[in-house]
Amino acid sequence: MQEDWTEKYRPRSLSQVVGNESAIRAIRRWAESWAHGVPKVKALILKGEPGIGKTSSALALAYDLKWDVVEMNASDHRNAESIKKVAGIGSMTQTFTLDGEFLSSHSGRRKLIILDEADNLFGREDYGGAKAIVDTIRESSQPILLIANDYYELTRRASALKRLATSVTFRRLDPSAIVVVLRSIAENENVTVSLDTLGKIASNAGGDLRAAINDLQMIVEGRSHLDAEDTDVLGERNQEKELSRALGAMFGAKTVREAQDATLNLDKMPDELEKWIEESIPSEMKDPEDLARAFDALSRSNIYLRRARALQHYGMWSYARTMMTAGVALSRKSGRRPHVSEYRFPSFLIVMSRAKGTRASRKSISSKLAPYFHTSSRMFDESILPYLSKLLTKDRELMVKLGCETELDDGDISNLLHVDSDSSIVKAIRAEIIAIKGEDEVMRKKTPRRKSGRSLAEF
Ligand SMILES: Nc1ncnc2c1ncn2[C@@H]1O[C@H](COP(=O)(O)OP(=O)(O)OP(=O)(O)O)[C@@H](O)[C@H]1O
Ligand SMILES: [Mg+2]
Structure with a gap:
């Protein structure tokens, strides 16, 4: 994959940060105040919209002044204890990184503590994290930069921050x-x-x-x-952005109503919205229990969606919507919310479910394999076949085993592996199947097998 241009072109010095001149001046002045001991204002809060240079400026400052950096962001271990530990350690003379590695520092060098996404640092119930930050600033003898999109959210949790830290506003760029x-x-x-x-x-x-x-x-x-027309795709991207915003609000919702309302104005059918939510859950939730609850809620919504279609009773969509929005969002009980800047289009699902091969060939495979997966042919075709096919192209042994246990013919095997049916691979696999099946038949006579109810575990 090509390198991410936003990283490649991240400013390496404050002088390379574009716009926001007064904010940059304020940061420089504050940094200079550290030249002769610990100043009165030990922390700055860099606040502003996403993507306008807050994190870049913090890193550039450290780079310019050759300060060491202890960086912590929302996706790290976020509880009061770890905030205290990391920030507390950072505020002492010597510094360890998050992993406990000793951060070598020349004597007299400052250690800049950067708490990125500080508005996100605390979970729904965890007010201890906020206090840990306040305490850390009070006790620190090192410069601290807090970075936040939502100043209100940050200071609501820790109003003392308003007094302890000076805020510097970054504005959207011209x-x-x-x-x-x-x-x-x-x-x-x-x-x-x-x-x-x-x-x-x-x-x-x-x-x-x-x-x-x-x-x-x-x-x-x-x-x-x-060319100018090349920018036409931005229209689609705008829609995606709108969706991203809605999903962000939904996952951040604290009440059923909020979660439901977040996606209300989206021009999406519930089935498609469900796919988006499904795709986003793993980025939004890291705690296994939260994940399990979220997927459980999603599966309930899925049942309503299917019933609505089967019975042509679209009133059930509202139940499906409630489950997929509020049910999912409020599944977050213990885990904290990571920062998700963009939600991925579930395109890979769509591409994969448009598995290569004609409808007839897929039908042939699905009808033969679905019973082994304890699912309907349709479900198999939509959700399992694409993945299975990927697996089999990489695992020849599995393909042979599957061939032995089922009635797949050469056409099915070639379709599963995306090769021609008279290709040498298919012939070789067939030969292996015959070789094993011959032996297997002998074995089978000794130990008769159950006819039905086989499961995947047998492969
Ligand atoms: N003012 C700027 N000058 C130069 N490059 C910038 C500026 N703002 C953003 N960029 C570019 O955008 C990328 C993201 O910027 P940055 O991480 O600083 O944003 P941010 O304000 O911290 O956003 P967020 O609130 O989402 O964390 C940078 O890597 C850089 O390529
Ligand atoms: Mg940032």
Whole structure:
């Protein structure tokens, strides 16, 4: 995969951070105040919308001043204890990283503690984390940068932060500033593109430079020239963004009503919404118990969806919606919420369920294998066949075993492996099956097998 341009072009110095001049000045002034001992204001809160340079500025500052960095973000172990531990350790003279590794430091060097996504650091019920941060700032002899999209959420949990830390606001970037960045990236990547086209990408990004760079990279995708029409795909992307926002609100909801309302205005059928939610659960939830609850809620919603279709009783959609939104979102009980900046389109599911092979050949395979998987042929075709087929292309032994245990013919095997039916692979597999089946028949005479109720475990 190609390198992510947002990382590749992340500013390495404060002087490379685009826009937000007054914020950068404020950060520099604060950093200078550390030159002669511990200043009064030990922490800054960098606040603002996503993708406008907050994290980049924090890292660039450390880079410019050659400060060591102890970085912690929302996806790390987030409970009061670990915040205290990490931030507490960071505030002492010597520093260990999150993994407990000793961070070598020259004497006198500052250690910049960066608590990224600080508004996300606390779980729904955990107020201890907020207190840990406040205590840490009070006790720290090292500079601390808190970064947050939602200043209100952060200070609501820890109002003392308002007094202890000075806030620095980052603003969305002007489209013209975004164009400048995009142009230099395009130049560096040897892509010819008109300013007009870059302008379209820039204004579409709504001041979010990260989004603009991502869009540019997506549109370029291996090409060396861009035309104005190439930006047409941004329309689709906007829809995805809208969906991302809705899913973000849904997963962050604290009440049934909030979770339901979050996806209300989306132009999506419940089946499709369900696929999106299904795809997002693993990014949103890390705690196994939360995950289990969420998927359980999703499976209930799935039952309603199917019943609604089967009985043509679409009133059941509302139950399905409640389960897939509120049921899923409120499944988060113990785990904390990681930062998810974008939700993936469940396209891989769609591509995979459009498994190669004609309908007839898939039907043949499904009808033979579905009973072994204790599922209907349709379910097998939609949900299992694509994965099984992938597995089998990589695992010849499994293919042979499956061939031995079932009635798959050469046509089925070739379709499963995506090769021609008269190819040498299919012939070789058939030969192995015959060789084993011969022996197997002998074995079978000694120990008669059950006729039905075989399970996957036998393969
Ligand atoms: N002001 C900027 N100057 C230069 N590059 C920027 C700027 N803002 C964003 N970028 C680009 O976008 C990427 C993401 O920026 P960054 O991580 O700093 O955003 P952020 O404000 O921390 O967003 P979030 O709130 O989502 O964490 C950077 O790696 C960089 O490529
Ligand atoms: Mg950030």
